[in-house]
Amino acid sequence: MKKLFLLNIIVFATTLAFSQAESDAILGVWETGSGKARVKIDKVGEKFFGKVVWLREPLNEEGKPKVDKNNPDEKLRTVPLLGYKLLKDFSFAGEKTWEEGTIYDPENGSTYSCTIKMTDENTLDVRGFIGVSLFGRTDVWKRVQLKKK
Amino acid sequence: MKWILLVTVLTAANSVSAQEADTVEDYSMYGEAELAGGAKRFCTSKVFDLSPNKLISVGYDFQSGYQVDLGAVGNVAPQGINNQNNYGLRIAANAPVISKTNVLLNLGATYWENFYSFGNGAAHPLAQSLQAYGLRTMGINFTLFKPFNEVNFLIVNGSADLNGNYSFENFQSLNTAKISATAIYGWKKHDRLQYGFGLARTYRIGELNYLPVFLYNYTFPSRKWGVEALFPARANLRRTYNSRTLAFFGYELEGNSYLMRNRGNEFATGINNLELRRSELRIRFTFERSIKDFLWFSLQAGLRYNMRFNVDDKEFFRGFGDQPYLFENTLTNALYVNFSVNLVSP
Numbered sequence: 206m207k208k209l210f211l212l213n214i215i216v217f218a219t220t221l222a223f224s225q226a227e228s229d230a231i232l233g234v235w236e237t238g239s240g241k242a243r244v245k246i247d248k249v250g251e252k253f254f255g256k257v258v259w260l261r262e263p264l265n266e267e268g269k270p271k272v273d274k275n276n277p278d279e280k281l282r283t284v285p286l287l288g289y290k291l292l293k294d295f296s297f298a299g300e301k302t303w304e305e306g307t308i309y310d311p312e313n314g315s316t317y318s319c320t321i322k323m324t325d326e327n328t329l330d331v332r333g334f335i336g337v338s339l340f341g342r343t344d345v346w347k348r349v350q351l352k353k354k
Numbered sequence: 355m356k357w358i359l360l361v362t363v364l365t366a367a368n369s370v371s372a373q374e375a376d377t378v379e380d381y382s383m384y385g386e387a388e389l390a391g392g393a394k395r396f397c398t399s400k401v402f403d404l405s406p407n408k409l410i411s412v413g414y415d416f417q418s419g420y421q422v423d424l425g426a427v428g429n430v431a432p433q434g435i436n437n438q439n440n441y442g443l444r445i446a447a448n449a450p451v452i453s454k455t456n457v458l459l460n461l462g463a464t465y466w467e468n469f470y471s472f473g474n475g476a477a478h479p480l481a482q483s484l485q486a487y488g489l490r491t492m493g494i495n496f497t498l499f500k501p502f503n504e505v506n507f508l509i510v511n512g513s514a515d516l517n518g519n520y521s522f523e524n525f526q527s528l529n530t531a532k533i534s535a536t537a538i539y540g541w542k543k544h545d546r547l548q549y550g551f552g553l554a555r556t557y558r559i560g561e562l563n564y565l566p567v568f569l570y571n572y573t574f575p576s577r578k579w580g581v582e583a584l585f586p587a588r589a590n591l592r593r594t595y596n597s598r599t600l601a602f603f604g605y606e607l608e609g610n611s612y613l614m615r616n617r618g619n620e621f622a623t624g625i626n627n628l629e630l631r632r633s634e635l636r637i638r639f640t641f642e643r644s645i646k647d648f649l650w651f652s653l654q655a656g657l658r659y660n661m662r663f664n665v666d667d668k669e670f671f672r673g674f675g676d677q678p679y680l681f682e683n684t685l686t687n688a689l690y691v692n693f694s695v696n697l698v699s700p
Contacts, residue, residue, distance in 0.1 A: 259384040313597040327390040333700040345455035348390040
């Protein structure tokens with residue numbers, strides 16, 4: 206009986222570890238399809254978030270760091286884009302998919318429903334959509350390897 | 355109890371430390387990086403501040419009154435008549451079915467109608483037919499964007515349209531669909547400029563022809579102004595007030611060839627399946643604004659300049675030839691307005 210209990214514990218722990226590894230596969234730094242930004246995806250609790258950590262053109266036309274000037278909320282228009290949380294509140298849904306999150310597009314100040322699917326270990330299909338997934342756009346993000354200094 | 359306190363203190367400390375790390379994070383390390391697995395980068399299909407793609411558009415088009423001079427045909431004498439107005443719905447849907455970094459494919463459908471109001475004086479068979487049935491266009495289309503690298507790309511667009519004086523109860527054969535297509539090879543020089551050259555099989559001049567096309571989308575460094583052009587079909591100077599308010603000044607060349615069946619014996623016996631070659635230049639102001647989130651309205655007003663409104667006795671390829679029309683018509687110019695509500699793409 207004791208052995209059976211131990212076996213159950215081991216199976217449960219192994220399953221949990223594999224599940225954890227699969228859900229955390231999204232963690233890391235990713236480059237957006239346009240190559241204009243890199244986003245670092247982190248985990249906070251059971252949710253996944255992504256923030257801008259690099260911009261190809263970090264300065265605006267006045268030579269100052271770019272801010273979120275298109276945000277519909279006027280108070281947030283001075284927030285720097287570097288460090289901005291674009292991805293929010295994603296949950297791992299299994300089958301290499303993270304759902305129920307949102308993505309923010311600083312180009313137009315809009316927030317979209319979003320689903321992320323990992324097509325291989327270095328590629329994410331990030332689909333922002335309005336209401337139903339059909340009315341959306343998929344951006345393919347590529348994993349970035351940081352050069353060791 | 356003690357261990358609960360310990361866990362709480364450690365968690366709180368970790369939280370504070372994470373927040374501090376967040377605020378002092380050194381982002382410079384993320385610039386020194388390369389794509390994993392040797393992945394390739396591709397240019398995107400848009401430049402900065404390009405007007406948003408319309409997924410669903412429901413609009414209404416209205417032209418003010420104008421004079422129509424219809425030519426003689428057979429025993430029918432020419433007639434000059436006033437068209438009080440043109441009006442009709444314009445509905446379009448467009449959905450991205452493949453949306454990848456290395457290929458984009460959009461499928462769409464359109465429905466346009468155009469009704470005429472000649473009053474009681476319509477004696478000419480063309481006026482009678484237009485007043486009774488109007489003109490309709492219903493079609494499907496696709497647009498493929500294929501980038502080859504970070505600079506070069508190909509755009510292929512195709513459509514099949516049923517144009518004519520049909521109604522839903524009295525539909526016309528699918529064999530009469532008019533096929534249009536465009537292929538453009540382009541360069542995206544930077545995030546504010548893309549251009550390309552290509553060839554179009556088009557009915558925009560009222561009848562089938564093959565024309566060179568030039569794509570040019572440019573946003574000025576100030577990001578307040580831009581140009582959106584696909585010569586010769588359309589060109590617009592864009593003013594961007596903010597990401598949700600845009601204004602345009604420019605033109606569009608609209609046209610198609612419409613199958614005119616002798617549905618109600620308006621024409622003499624034996625005259626059937628004519629082709630109305632209709633083309634018009636619309637010089638206009640357009641104002642577009644987000645109503646709420648992804649729902650936008652578009653208000654357009656301008657001058658409709660008639661390019662062609664002639665009739666052939668059958669469908670054939672004239673090209674730049676000078677074969678005579680069955681009869682020719684002239685239309686004076688008119689003012690027009692177009693209002694639409696649109697669901698725009700992310």
